[in-house]
Amino acid sequence: MSLQHHLIQASFDKAAKQYEQHAVLQKESLSRLLERLGDDLKTAPKQILDLGCGTGWAVPELLKLYPQSHVIAADFAQSMIDQVPQHPQVSARVSDAHAIDVHAQSCDLVFSNLMIQWCDESTVLQEIKRALKPGGHLHLTTMGEHTLHELKLAWQAIDDQPHVNEFVPAAKMADLTMQLGFADVIADSEFITMTYANVIDMMRDLKNIGAHNVDNNRPKGLTSPKVIKQLTKNFEEFRTADGLYPATYELVYLRARKTAEDKGLPLKIK
Numbered sequence: 613m614s615l616q617h618h619l620i621q622a623s624f625d626k627a628a629k630q631y632e633q634h635a636v637l638q639k640e641s642l643s644r645l646l647e648r649l650g651d652d653l654k655t656a657p658k659q660i661l662d663l664g665c666g667t668g669w670a671v672p673e674l675l676k677l678y679p680q681s682h683v684i685a686a687d688f689a690q691s692m693i694d695q696v697p698q699h700p701q702v703s704a705r706v707s708d709a710h711a712i713d714v715h716a717q718s719c720d721l722v723f724s725n726l727m728i729q730w731c732d733e734s735t736v737l738q739e740i741k742r743a744l745k746p747g748g749h750l751h752l753t754t755m756g757e758h759t760l761h762e763l764k765l766a767w768q769a770i771d772d773q774p775h776v777n778e779f780v781p782a783a784k785m786a787d788l789t790m791q792l793g794f795a796d797v798i799a800d801s802e803f804i805t806m807t808y809a810n811v812i813d814m815m816r817d818l819k820n821i822g823a824h825n826v827d828n829n830r831p832k833g834l835t836s837p838k839v840i841k842q843l844t845k846n847f848e849e850f851r852t853a854d855g856l857y858p859a860t861y862e863l864v865y866l867r868a869r870k871t872a873e874d875k876g877l878p879l880k881i882k
């Protein structure tokens with residue numbers, strides 16, 4: 613993915629104030645991830661890292677699940693971190709997932725909802741592994757390759773520019789995680805469809821949650837009324853029975869464990 617790091621950071625920084633109001637999909641993904649976590653993790657983690665925590669709305673939920681845990685809430689957008697709920701068991705910090713500001717082998721659980729798709733996945737997974745204690749767990753969600761396929765197809769009929777971010781297939785994420793030496797890797801995905809009254813509302817929503825296209829090769833500038841009209845026409849075949857415009861997300865769940873023997877020696881990955 614050729615995403616521009618500084619643009620993503622600026623975009624989330626700007627989106628922070630209205631983030632919770634618009635992030636319906638993220639909230640849904642978060643509650644599904646928390647549910648799986650509760651089912652999977654049998655012992656309470658002492659230290660949890662919520663990586664790419666956003667405004668920190670997972671934090672109270674994590675403390676509800678694990679009342680004795682300490683939570684490190686990390687995000688690279690200062691205005692997201694400013695909104696993390698304050699609590700004696702929570703430390704919030706501005707930190708980039710590509711070089712996480714935590715001690716090596718200090719976390720029992722790394723939890724991350726819809727962040728890694730904005731990153732270099734391999735670097736971040738290696739950082740997560742460094743942060744985890746031997747035997748520690750990783751639970752995350754990301755976007756799969758079929759995400760926003762309707763919007764992608766509608767744009768393809770207009771030009772061949774990248775209007776929708778490219779996401780890594782679930783199987784490839786699992787392979788990468790295994791190559792990096794994680795054990796018990798499981799990746800699966802499900803589809804969530806959001807519907808909008810029109811294409812403009814859809815694109816505005818993507819922008820409000822900081823999820824619009826930030827590909828290096830993206831076309832710059834505003835979308836003209838003529839193009840919006842064309843896009844709306846191209847969306848016709850996807851409209852729902854009640855006439856709404858769908859945006860389908862492929863939500864990928866990835867879970868893995870750092871082996872008990874893994875003391876964090878660096879791994880060479882091609």
Ligand SMILES: C[S@@+](CC[C@H](N)C(=O)[O-])C[C@H]1O[C@@H](n2cnc3c(N)ncnc32)[C@H](O)[C@@H]1O
Pocket residue numbers: 620621624625635638639642663664665666667668669670686687688689692707708709710724725726727730731
């Ligand atoms: C879609 S939001 C999800 C926020 C939160 N996890 C939630 O469930 O609401 C993605 C978050 O990841 C953060 N993020 C993206 N790239 C990051 C990076 N390289 N390092 C740290 N945070 C990052 C963004 O600032 C944003 O807050």
